[in-house]
Amino acid sequence: MAKVSPRTLSGFMELLPRQQMKMERMLSILRESYALYGFTPLDTPVIESAEVLLAKGGGETEKQIYRFQKGDSDLALRFDLTVPLAKYVAQHYSELAFPFRRYQIGKVYRGERAQRGRFREFYQADIDVIGDGKLDILNEAEIPAIIYSTFTKLGLKKFRIRVNNRKLLNGFYAMNGMSEKAGEIMRTVDKLDKIGAEKVRELLIDEVKMLPCKAENVLDFMAICGTNAEVIEALERYRGMDGTFDEGLDELIAVTRYLKDFGVPEENFAVDLTIARGLDYYTGTVYETEMTEHPEIGSVCSGGRYDNLAEYYTDKQLPGVGISIGLTRLFYVLSEQGLLSDELVTAPCDALVLPMTEELGFAVAAATTLRNAGVRTQLYGEKRKFKAKMAYADKIGVPFAVLIGEDEMNEGMLSVKDMHTGEQVKLTPDEAARHIAARVAEMNASSVIKE
Amino acid sequence: MAKVSPRTLSGFMELLPRQQMKMERMLSILRESYALYGFTPLDTPVIESAEVLLAKGGGETEKQIYRFQKGDSDLALRFDLTVPLAKYVAQHYSELAFPFRRYQIGKVYRGERAQRGRFREFYQADIDVIGDGKLDILNEAEIPAIIYSTFTKLGLKKFRIRVNNRKLLNGFYAMNGMSEKAGEIMRTVDKLDKIGAEKVRELLIDEVKMLPCKAENVLDFMAICGTNAEVIEALERYRGMDGTFDEGLDELIAVTRYLKDFGVPEENFAVDLTIARGLDYYTGTVYETEMTEHPEIGSVCSGGRYDNLAEYYTDKQLPGVGISIGLTRLFYVLSEQGLLSDELVTAPCDALVLPMTEELGFAVAAATTLRNAGVRTQLYGEKRKFKAKMAYADKIGVPFAVLIGEDEMNEGMLSVKDMHTGEQVKLTPDEAARHIAARVAEMNASSVIKE
Numbered sequence: 001m002a003k004v005s006p007r008t009l010s011g012f013m014e015l016l017p018r019q020q021m022k023m024e025r026m027l028s029i030l031r032e033s034y035a036l037y038g039f040t041p042l043d044t045p046v047i048e049s050a051e052v053l054l055a056k057g058g059g060e061t062e063k064q065i066y067r068f069q070k071g072d073s074d075l076a077l078r079f080d081l082t083v084p085l086a087k088y089v090a091q092h093y094s095e096l097a098f099p100f101r102r103y104q105i106g107k108v109y110r111g112e113r114a115q116r117g118r119f120r121e122f123y124q125a126d127i128d129v130i131g132d133g134k135l136d137i138l139n140e141a142e143i144p145a146i147i148y149s150t151f152t153k154l155g156l157k158k159f160r161i162r163v164n165n166r167k168l169l170n171g172f173y174a175m176n177g178m179s180e181k182a183g184e185i186m187r188t189v190d191k192l193d194k195i196g197a198e199k200v201r202e203l204l205i206d207e208v209k210m211l212p213c214k215a216e217n218v219l220d221f222m223a224i225c226g227t228n229a230e231v232i233e234a235l236e237r238y239r240g241m242d243g244t245f246d247e248g249l250d251e252l253i254a255v256t257r258y259l260k261d262f263g264v265p266e267e268n269f270a271v272d273l274t275i276a277r278g279l280d281y282y283t284g285t286v287y288e289t290e291m292t293e294h295p296e297i298g299s300v301c302s303g304g305r306y307d308n309l310a311e312y313y314t315d316k317q318l319p320g321v322g323i324s325i326g327l328t329r330l331f332y333v334l335s336e337q338g339l340l341s342d343e344l345v346t347a348p349c350d351a352l353v354l355p356m357t358e359e360l361g362f363a364v365a366a367a368t369t370l371r372n373a374g375v376r377t378q379l380y381g382e383k384r385k386f387k388a389k390m391a392y393a394d395k396i397g398v399p400f401a402v403l404i405g406e407d408e409m410n411e412g413m414l415s416v417k418d419m420h421t422g423e424q425v426k427l428t429p430d431e432a433a434r435h436i437a438a439r440v441a442e443m444n445a446s447s448v449i450k451e
Numbered sequence: 452m453a454k455v456s457p458r459t460l461s462g463f464m465e466l467l468p469r470q471q472m473k474m475e476r477m478l479s480i481l482r483e484s485y486a487l488y489g490f491t492p493l494d495t496p497v498i499e500s501a502e503v504l505l506a507k508g509g510g511e512t513e514k515q516i517y518r519f520q521k522g523d524s525d526l527a528l529r530f531d532l533t534v535p536l537a538k539y540v541a542q543h544y545s546e547l548a549f550p551f552r553r554y555q556i557g558k559v560y561r562g563e564r565a566q567r568g569r570f571r572e573f574y575q576a577d578i579d580v581i582g583d584g585k586l587d588i589l590n591e592a593e594i595p596a597i598i599y600s601t602f603t604k605l606g607l608k609k610f611r612i613r614v615n616n617r618k619l620l621n622g623f624y625a626m627n628g629m630s631e632k633a634g635e636i637m638r639t640v641d642k643l644d645k646i647g648a649e650k651v652r653e654l655l656i657d658e659v660k661m662l663p664c665k666a667e668n669v670l671d672f673m674a675i676c677g678t679n680a681e682v683i684e685a686l687e688r689y690r691g692m693d694g695t696f697d698e699g700l701d702e703l704i705a706v707t708r709y710l711k712d713f714g715v716p717e718e719n720f721a722v723d724l725t726i727a728r729g730l731d732y733y734t735g736t737v738y739e740t741e742m743t744e745h746p747e748i749g750s751v752c753s754g755g756r757y758d759n760l761a762e763y764y765t766d767k768q769l770p771g772v773g774i775s776i777g778l779t780r781l782f783y784v785l786s787e788q789g790l791l792s793d794e795l796v797t798a799p800c801d802a803l804v805l806p807m808t809e810e811l812g813f814a815v816a817a818a819t820t821l822r823n824a825g826v827r828t829q830l831y832g833e834k835r836k837f838k839a840k841m842a843y844a845d846k847i848g849v850p851f852a853v854l855i856g857e858d859e860m861n862e863g864m865l866s867v868k869d870m871h872t873g874e875q876v877k878l879t880p881d882e883a884a885r886h887i888a889a890r891v892a893e894m895n896a897s898s899v900i901k902e
Binding site: 001003004005006007008009012013014015016017020021023024035036037038039040041042043044045046047048049051052055066068069070071073075086087088090091092095096097099101102107109111120121131134135136137138139142258261262263310311312313314315347348349352360361364365368371374376377378379380381382383392395396 | 452454455456457458459460463464465466467468471472474475486487488489490491492493494495496497498499500502503506517519520521522524526537538539541542543546547548550552553558560562571572582585586587588589590593709712713714761762763764765766798799800803811812815816819822825827828829830831832833834843846847
């Protein structure tokens with residue numbers, strides 16, 4: 001028979017079992033962590049009507065989207081989880097309680113140019129809090145606190161959540177009479193990290209056509225740094241010149257104060273006036289998160305406060321704040337950097353039961369005892385030589401092999417072999433279950449990320 | 452601004468939060484249950500090359516598939532999880548250990564005619580064991596044992612796994628010289644439940660053009676019933692007439708004996724000679740699972756043994772056995788029948804912290820204490836009247852409200868209100884955490900399905 005070559009499309013992540021187990025661990029930590037903060041899980045369709053998905057329209061999005069006809073329907077695959085959330089909240093508005101807190105972890109699709117480390121199918125892991133008409137500033141502090149807690153549970157330590165407030169920027173540009181050029185200025189300032197202050201000054205003067213003194217003002221403002229208290233003190237000097245700026249400063253002060261209440265250490269968050277976020281719908285606090293030893297990766301978790309989640313679907317004003325982890329990319333980067341722990345059990349099972357007898361009843365009963373104690377157990381029923389069975393145990397990387405021969409069957413005992421140490425002990429099925437469960441729990445107490 | 456009407460495509464399930472929580476519970480039980488039996492989780496792309504996905508080609512599948520161009524690529528959305536598994540195993544053959552045991556729970560897509568209770572996007576929850584060249588019969592008994600264990604954990608009791616063996620059927624047709632008509636006969640016999648034996652006899656004679664005595668033979672064979680021991684005894688009478696039949700009978704005897712070893716009660720499985728499964732690649736044991744009080748639903752979990760998983764991709768012979776739960780449809784049916792429990796906590800959180808003070812530091816600390824004890828906690832920061840806060844607590848259906856006024860803050864205590872009983876007690880944060888966690892655990896000990 002002519003064969004079709006089995007292959008996976010480029011830009012689509014498909015993991016081997018051991019890597020997949022690490023990904024599953026990350027997914028499960030994210031689900032638990034988000035749920036612990038009182039977010040409800042949502043699951044919206046991957047396919048939506050193109051009209052609904054592209055209500056906002058335009059831009060890069062439209063070019064990258066997977067869009068197709070089926071019958072008379074113009075369909076598209078979701079390219080993020082925010083637009084489906086907006087649709088969901090507008091559609092089910094009367095059945096939801098506000099603030100509405102939801103998390104969603106799901107795959108999204110963007111037909112980007114294929115490139116190493118860029119994905120066309122990738123997981124986003126989002127949390128958002130949506131208010132009905134208004135939403136308290138406390139939420140803008142809680143969101144980064146959740147990110148801190150989640151990253152910590154994953155095992156990340158060296159990261160920093162960088163916080164800014166769009167009102168500070170808008171107010172600053174207004175007080176300098178540069179509001180019209182604000183967009184252009186922000187795009188230029190965004191290059192500070194890459195090209196340095198001198199080059200940015202040149203661009204501001206030559207390309208954005210700013211007076212040198214004004215360009216200087218911008219650079220002075222963006223250069224404000226230090227501890228969070230020092231930054232806020234420096235910002236206080238601008239107070240009283242613009243209402244929006246003052247509002248933004250009050251919000252920033254509230255957010256940094258609450259972050260302390262939430263127990264986020266100062267080394268894990270920093271006020272950074274250069275953060276603006278590209279998306280034009282952010283209106284208040286904005287976040288980016290960098291891995292401090294890998295700034296080249298860029299932000300691994302970003303978001304912010306917006307005033308109108310669903311303006312394309314409803315007249316209701318639905319302000320919100322949210323953040324998104326690009327999970328597939330984060331996983332890829334961690335893997336490339338060798339930051340994924342090898343201590344976790346990544347075998348399909350914790351115990352491999354290897355019967356060496358014809359009669360399998362005792363082996364089946366032993367497997368059942370292990371499973372009832374929560375030990376993930378595979379019963380190996382293939383008729384192969386002992387050596388082949390042990391080679392299989394090695395290949396799947398199982399922590400424990402459970403050997404059952406005639407002796408064991410007659411004694412009602414199990415020979416439990418620790419595959420790491422080679423040590424073998426004879427135990428009753430119940431003892432074996434406790435022994436294996438305890439050791440596996442130790443191994444799995446390790447974080448999925450090891451910095 | 453002109454609004455786009457927010458809507459979800461027909462045939463796509465999108466649940467409200469409380470229903471979604473029940474679906475999440477089912478997903479999490481399936482994941483845990485499959486993992487406990489030593490299956491590794493896989494996650495393959497939703498989009499594959501159309502050539503790969505349609506390697507087998509033809510039939511209903513091709514008409515229903517979502518297929519589209521993106522750039523030069525001819526793409527398609529997966530319509531089941533078996534074809535992606537075949538691709539995966541063929542592609543990664545040298546990196547896998549056999550038997551390869553995987554589970555996958557994921558969405559698949561079929562552009563079927565829209566119809567109540569039929570879905571175009573739906574979850575399948577599959578397990579398969581793949582051998583390299585051969586695979587022991589034990590696996591054919593373990594698969595239905597896993598289904599028994601999984602359904603039991605979900606809370607289903609009134610179900611029956613119906614087991615047959617294709618070799619029995621093929622052998623029976625061979626010994627009667629009807630092999631050529633076997634397909635046609637099986638399709639006709641499949642109507643027994645619906646139209647009865649008399650009508651089937653007529654069809655066999657008039658349409659399939661069988662001699663009356665042969666039609667009688669078929670009906671006699673299909674009418675074999677009773678306890679599993681009785682069925683096997685009746686089948687023994689055909690032994691010695693056809694090699695394939697005898698092989699099938701030996702396998703059936705082995706499977707029923709092992710099922711007993713696995714602890715599956717006889718009332719939950721039955722040998723049923725009328726089960727054939729439409730798919731032509733099943734070659735040994737086949738399964739269907741019916742809810743005994745709702746036979747009209749049809750099979751909620753089906754599968755079987757096949758000899759060649761990946762013949763379209765590789766020359767390697769990869770026999771396997773697997774089973775699939777159509778989860779979205781099962782969920783829909785359970786929901787329609789009112790079989791989903793209302794005892795589980797379906798609120799986004801277990802505790803809603805309601806601060807009544809300006810200063811939020813103590814409330815934030817209380818929320819942190821609760822979360823550290825595993826209590827899913829929402830901190831309500833909106834500045835609203837007490838009545839509005841309690842209305843919110845009612846609307847989300849939270850089991851406990853935690854009230855913090857000036858008194859509580861000064862005393863370092865929390866007022867914990869049980870929203871079901873109305874009872875309110877003052878506790879330290881640690882006591883409150885233990886109190887709430889214990890009560891919530893009780894509520895969640897209930898099964899997701901209540902028959």
